[in-house]
Every structure is written in C-alpha cells, then in structure tokens.
Amino acid sequence: MDHHSPLLVTDKGIRPYIEKLIYGVALFMPLEPLVGDILLWSAIVLSLYDQGRQHLIKRPTGWLSCTVVAYVLWVGVSSVISEHRDWSLVGWLYQVVACGGIYYLMRTYMSEYWQWRIFLQFFLGSALLVCVIGVYQYVFVPNVHMHEWVDAKQFPKLMRRMSSTLQNPNLLGAYLLMVLSVAGSYVLTYFKAKRYEEVYKILPVAIVVFLVMLLTYSRGIWVSFAAMVLYWGIVVERRLLWSLLGIPIVLYFYQGEIAGRLWSLFHGQDTSVALRWALWDSTTYIIAEHPIFGIGWNTFWLVYPDYNYFIQAPVILMYHAHNLYLNMLAEIGIPGFILFMTVIIGHAVAALRLDGDGFRKSAQIGVGTLVVAILVSGLSDFELYSHQVAVVFWQLLGWVGAFMKVNEKSHK
Template sequence: MSGLKRLASSRAVKDTIYLSILMEAFFIGLSQTTAIVFMGIGIALFLLRWWKDPDFHVKRTTFHWPIIVYLLCSAASILVSPDKVYTLTIWFVLVVIYLLTYVLVTQNLENSRHVRLLAYSLGASAAIIVAYGFFQFIFGIDTSEMKWVDGEAFPELSKRVFSTLENPNILAAYLDVVVCVLLGLFGTLSDKRLRIALGIAIVCTLGCIAMTYARGACLTIAVIMAGYGVLKDKRILVAVAVLVAGFLLLNPVLFERMSTMFTVVDTSSEMRIAMWESTIQMILDHPLLGIGGGAYSLVYPIYDTYIVDGSVTLVHAHNIYLNYLAEIGIVGGCAFLVFFLGYTVTALHPQKTMPDEFSKGLMLGLGLGLVSVALNGLTDDVLYNVPSSMLLWMICGLVYVMKEKI
C-alpha cells in the first residue's frame, strides 16, 4: 500500500476529520470564518480518504434527490440573475459551505459517541453565546443607530442584544433552536441533577431571547413549549405560563413590544406585509428559474411599493418560503423545503430504536429545533445568515446519522 493510501485509511486521519467537525460546530455561532476554516480542513482530509482509501464509500443520504434538484435549480438561476457573477458567487458559497457541512456530518459520524460529542460542542458554543448576550445587556449596547427598532413606536427600547451573531433576530432564532434541544433532553433524561441543570439552562436561554425583543422568536418558542406541554408534559405548560408572565411583568418594554405583534403599529410590521406582496409578484413573474440566487436586493426595487428609496437595501423577503421560491424558482424552492421539512418530520417521528435516553432526547430536541426554524421563517429569513444555514444543514445531517447509523 502506498504512503498516501496508508495515510488516508489511518485512524489519525479519521480522528482529524471528526475533530474538524467538532471545531466547526463549536465556532458556527462564534466565528463564521473560523468555522469555515475547520470545515475546509475536514473536507480536504475527507476527499483524501475518499480518493485513496479503498474501504471507504460515500453513502446516499435520505433526501439526496431534493438536494440535487435544489443545487441544479440554484445553479440554473444564475442564467436569469441581473448580476450573474454575484449569483455565481452565492451559488459557490452555498455548495462549499452548506452542502459540504452536510456531507462532512453524514459521511464521517459513525456512532452515538460521535453524536454525543458533537452535541456537547454545539452546547458549549451556545453557553458562550448566551453568556455574552447577558454581558451586552448588563453593561449596555446602544442599538439606536442600528435600525433594529422603530424609535417612534418604541421610544424606550434602545438595547437589543445580538451577542456574537449578526443581529437580534438571528440571535433569537438561534436561541430558539437551543431551547428546543434543551427541552427535548429535559423531557427525556431521568437523572434529577441533569434535569435541574437543563432547567436552569432553559431559563437562562429564554432570558437571553427576551433581551433580543424579537417578537417572532418569542412567540415561536412560547408556542413550541406550550405545544410540548400539552402533548407530553402538562408541567411544562404551567412552567411556560409562569415564565412568560414573569418576563412580561419584569420587563414592561417587552410587554409593549409583544402586544404589537399582530398590528401594524410600527414600520417593521408594515414593511414585512409590503415585502411579501412584492415577493409574491416576483414569484408569479419568474416561476421557473426565479430571479437569481441571492439577487433579491437587486430585483426588489423594481417591485418596491412601500419604501421607494434607492438608499435603502433589502436583502431578503423576511420569509424563508417566499424568499427561496422567488430567488431560485418554484421547483428549486420546493426541493429545498422537501429537504428541510423532510428532516423535520424524520426527527419528530417516534424513535423507538434510539439506543439511550440521551439519543432520544437529542433527536426530539433537534426536531423541535427544526420546527422553530420553520415557524421563525414565516416572519424572517433567518437562513440568509451564513452561520444559521450552516447550523441547519449540520442539524439535518445529524438527524440522518441518528436515524440511519445508530
């Protein structure tokens, strides 16, 4: 056997690939660039192993056909984009970052120990992100010039934490996923000390979500936890009611902001409605190939009936479903939704074959986390953010591994 073949099949290479996956998971929410670097290291070694190790074979995953259709349609959208170089760049990034994250997880995780350590890595990262969110809230961060709040509608709201992520809405959507995973484990594990620790972590994370003042994310996690309480554990329902009442009583500004959720009292709500109307028209005008992946900001001014200001750039439709259908066409958008929602259903399906409590709880938590992305996607395109999409593809890969390999 040649030197390269021996290296590719060695335990050291396999362990390094796995370590790269763990480091990518840890840095997804902390440093996008660092996460991508570790992903690149893992992919390089994975390709070496695939090329030189005769015993290693790439396996088809559960939703490989929707992924292929999605990639082809997003590539075809380059042809109709008003800026083909930009859309080609977006497509290349999509393939390299999102798809290869999924490939790394599905092709290299092999057992429950791998899954558990990956969950620990994601959890450690989440703990740092929550802690930094509290730091921002306690020591202050002025968001008055960041245009995340309508100052006229909410004059007292000048502080919205975003921790290490792009903005408060992205942070809140990320933390919704974290709470869901913690909730799945809390409801499944029997060890009392672990349940206490998980309960404390849930309360702290919910507190950080409240500090973002993200209405959609707050409603999403409240609905998921209430639904979980109704279907699985009535005590959770009582805890949700107490927590919600406590947060609203302690924070009158949060109460005021949440009370406007179903009104158009501020420009944020009005703008979303106008954008959705415009985006639907985009879909009707470009049903086959869409307007071009990532080209929303370039095309929206043509359909803009609300802002009509060339100095304002809107980069997505504030709705996952409309955004995908508009940018890459109905076929490509539906293919992505089959992949995403397919893994959501897979994770939520009763897993009687899971080997232990942790695996059962993690699978349930991942399923609830994907539901939170689906619900948050109704009012915001949280997947426009690169770390958020990396996390989504990693979670889907993790669901596949837990379903098919352990």
C-alpha cells in the first residue's frame, strides 16, 4: 500500500483534475447541489475522455460492480417502457446515472491510501459546515415550512426542526445518519485499538453531527440510529449493546419533545402516521399492476393520484411512497428492487470480509453501518429520493468499492 504524500505522486494527463473534482463533489453536494452537480458531471465527462483516450474502457470488474451496472441499465429500461417516458428518463439520467457515475469515479480514481484519507477529510468537513449552517438557521431563521413537517395539534410545543442545506429535516437526518455511520465507526474502531490521537480528531465532529441529528426531530432517523448502535455492538464492541437498555429508561423519565415524538410512533393520533399507512396501502396496488418493470423512475407522483383513496385533493402531491421498499418496487419493479438490494447488501457483506489496516477496516464497517441505517429508515421514508442524499450514499459505496478493486488487484 502506498502511504506517500500526494505531493510526491506524479500522475500524467487529466487524472489529478478528476480527483480534485471528486473531492469537490464530496464537499459541495451536501452544501449546494447545483455546484456539486457541475463538478460531478465535469468529472464524468473528463473520465470518459480520459478512459477513451487511453483505450481503458473495459467491462466492469468484480460481481458487485457488475450488479451496479445492471441496476443502472434496468432502471433505464424501466424508464423507456414507462407511460411517462420523457419525465422518467430525465429522472434516470439526473439521479440514477449520476449515482452510478460517482460510484464509477470513486472506484476508478480513488485507488491510493492518501486519496482515501483526503476524501474522508472533505466528507467530514462538509458535514461540519452543514451542521453550522443548520444551527444558524435553527436559531435565527423563521421556520416557514414547520406546518408541513409536524402535526401542530399533536406537537404544539415543537416550534423548530433543523433542515439546513438539505431543505427538509428528514433528509438532513438521513444525511447526518450517513455521516455518523462513518464517523462513529472510526471512533469506535480507533478507540478499541487504543489509537486515541485519531479518536480525538474525529470525535468532536461525531458529537456535533449527533446533536444536530437529534434536532431534526425525525423519528425514523432516531430509530435508525438505534439500529446502527445495535450493528456496532455486534460487529465492533459487544459492550455497546448495554447502551440500548438506557433508551427506555431515558424516555420514561424525560418528557420533552424528543420523547413525545418517539412515543407518538405507537399510537394513531398523529396524522403523518395515518397518512403513511394509507399511502403504503395504495402503493401496493401500483406494485400489483406493474410488478416487472414498474411505473418508471421518479414517476410516483404522476401515477399515485389514480390510486389515492386517502386524500383526493389534486393539490396534494406525493413525490414518493415514504417507504424505500414499496417505492422501489413500484417504480422499477421486482427485478430492479432485487438488483438494488443485491448492490447495497452485497457491498456491506463484502466490505466486512476485506482485509486491511485500521483506516480501511473502519471505513468498511462504516459502509456496513450505512446500509443498516438506510434499510431501517427506509421502513418509514425514502430519503434516497433526494438527489443530494443519493449521491452521498453512492459515493460512500464507491469509496469501499475502491478498496475492493485494490484488493482484487493485489490477489491477482
């Protein structure tokens, strides 16, 4: 493994520029998606030119990389067949191809130890900036969308939910959950290895991100974080499982808004819970009528009104099913859903089986934690609908995909 400084590495051609664009995506996508997209597509175009000029474009290596390509292509086929083809193809290009592109960029151009460390620095630095902006908004900026995010009758004391640059508290919570999956894995792994200097570098960021995540007041995200702790307890440190016993104790004695939001999951008085049950029921009819190819990527909001029996008002739009599993099944069909699940679970399982030093092992555990978080939060929402969240998610998968590619080369 090459541990040299990037200043000592001399790459020819445009590869260094592509690498810098990848770092830029990690920094700007959570902060300003327009800038992030410009950097992402610039990197994709440059990489295609670079690979074509050197005649390096080959078939995907490794079965997981093949499943990513198959997933992207299947969603494209589903979009072509869709009754809303034009809209679906635009969504496929903007969302799925872009996510496949960042995965490809990470796997192809992030092949050195120093690159992985720089990426982590940009990733965590961006998260810290998102938190700072969120705190500023939380304190000083009126929350004009509050009535859209909370049932005021059920939660009269809840006057603030943090959204920051993700524009929605649930999406912010999902993004911060991704950050915590990586940062928390590094903290726990380094602490167990008694590498305290490394712990002190990442722990402050993890604490800030955790506190901001609480202020999103997103119940699904909190439950997902508990699932992450359970995963860490199984994979990293068994003693961590004892911390889960403190949750019901804290909820029993603490009667603030956080506790109130969590307890509301267990009764039907909250309109958002009732709406989700009706939404999910209606979505099952979409799946039943389009089981193979689905209705087409990003067309849920166009098709759902024909199946909606809960709210008939035409001004009410549902952009997704608020459930990862149902939304994927509805839009890309059963084969597409299987491919997606194979990709993310496959990366989590394969990452844990890889050898590597403490840095790589921490990242690999982090991606496993990330997948657990997404699968649990996906029970009550579909955060990957967000372009920002989806690109960050696939960039992290590509990060570990780069580890796998290096591992494959070393074995050859």
